[in-house]
Amino acid sequence: MKQFEETVKFLKKQYKHKPQVGIVLGSGLGKFIEAIEVEKEVAYENIPHFPVSTVQGHKSKLIFGKLSGKTVVAMAGRFHYYEGYTARDIVFPVRVMKLLGIETLLLSNAAGGVNPSFKVGDIMIIKDHISFFTANPLIGKNIGDFGPRFPDMSEPYKKHLIQKAKEIAAKNNFDVKEGVYVAVTGPTFETRAEYKLIYVLGGDVVGMSTVQESIIANHMGLDVFAVSVVTDVGIRDEENKITHEEVLEAAKHAEPKLATIFKELVASI
Numbered sequence: 001m002k003q004f005e006e007t008v009k010f011l012k013k014q015y016k017h018k019p020q021v022g023i024v025l026g027s028g029l030g031k032f033i034e035a036i037e038v039e040k041e042v043a044y045e046n047i048p049h050f051p052v053s054t055v056q057g058h059k060s061k062l063i064f065g066k067l068s069g070k071t072v073v074a075m076a077g078r079f080h081y082y083e084g085y086t087a088r089d090i091v092f093p094v095r096v097m098k099l100l101g102i103e104t105l106l107l108s109n110a111a112g113g114v115n116p117s118f119k120v121g122d123i124m125i126i127k128d129h130i131s132f133f134t135a136n137p138l139i140g141k142n143i144g145d146f147g148p149r150f151p152d153m154s155e156p157y158k159k160h161l162i163q164k165a166k167e168i169a170a171k172n173n174f175d176v177k178e179g180v181y182v183a184v185t186g187p188t189f190e191t192r193a194e195y196k197l198i199y200v201l202g203g204d205v206v207g208m209s210t211v212q213e214s215i216i217a218n219h220m221g222l223d224v225f226a227v228s229v230v231t232d233v234g235i236r237d238e239e240n241k242i243t244h245e246e247v248l249e250a251a252k253h254a255e256p257k258l259a260t261i262f263k264e265l266v267a268s269i
C-alpha cells in the first residue's frame with residue numbers, strides 16, 4: 001500500500017478536486033481528450049511508481065478536468081501486457097484512480113471483430129469478457145484493502161450503464177453492437193485459426209487490453225462500462241493482413257461515436 005499512498009499523495013498535490021469518473025482511452029482513441037475541459041495534465045513519467053507507456057499512438061499522461069459537468073480523470077495511454085509489464089503494473093493506475101475517489105470506470109479499446117456480422121468502424125458495448133488467455137492481475141497476495149480474494153465477476157460491466165449507452169446511441173441515431181470481448185496477450189494479431197477459435201468460444205471481438213483493468217475495478221467495487229471499436233475483421237477467409245496503422249486509422253474514424261457515448265454517459269452518472 002505504501003507505493004499507492006505515495007502516488008496518491010503526489011497526485012492530490014497536483015490536483016485538488018476529487019474525480020468521480022475514471023476514463024481509459026484505447027489505441028487511436030485519444031482524441032476524446034479534447035472533449036475534456038482539461039484542468040491539469042501530469043505525464044506518467046513524472047508520477048511516482050507509474051509505468052511508462054511505449055506504444056505509438058498513446059500519449060502517456062493523466063488528465064484531470066471536467067466532462068459534462070463532472071470531475072474526471074482520464075488516462076491518455078494505457079499499459080499493455082505485451083509491452084512487458086506485469087499484469088499488476090498494468091492495473092496500478094486503476095487502483096490509484098480508485099484511491100483518488102472514482103466510483104465509475106469507463107474503458108475503451110480497439111479490437112478485432114470475430115463476429116461475422118461486425119464491420120470495421122462498428123462500436124461494440126462489452127457486456128461480458130473472457131480473460132483466460134491473458135494474465136489475471138489479482139494473481140499473488142491479495143490486498144484486502146482493495147477487495148476480496150475471490151471476487152465475483154457476474155456483472156463485470158454494469159447493466160444500467162449498458163442500457164444507458166444503448167439509449168444514447170439510439171437517441172443520436174447510430175447503431176451499437178453488444179457482445180463479448182476476448183482478451184489475448186498480443187502483440188501478434190491472431191492467425192485465421194485463432195480468430196475462428198475465439199468466435200467458436202463465444203467471443204465477438206478480440207483485443208489486447210481492458211480485461212485486467214475491468215477485473216481490478218470489479219475487485220474494488222467500481223462500476224465498469226467498456227466499449228470496443230472494431231478496427232479490423234479477422235474472421236474473413238480472403239487475404240487479410242492486419243496492421244497497427246490500419247487499427248489506428250479505423251479507431252480514429254469511429255472515435256466521435258465513442259465520444260458521444262462517454263460524454264452523455266458521464267452526464268447521466
Ligand code: HPA
Pocket residue numbers: 110111112113184186189190206207208231232234242247
Ligand atoms: N486482435 C487483437 N487485438 C486487436 C485487434 C485484433 O485483431 N485489433 C485491434 N486490437
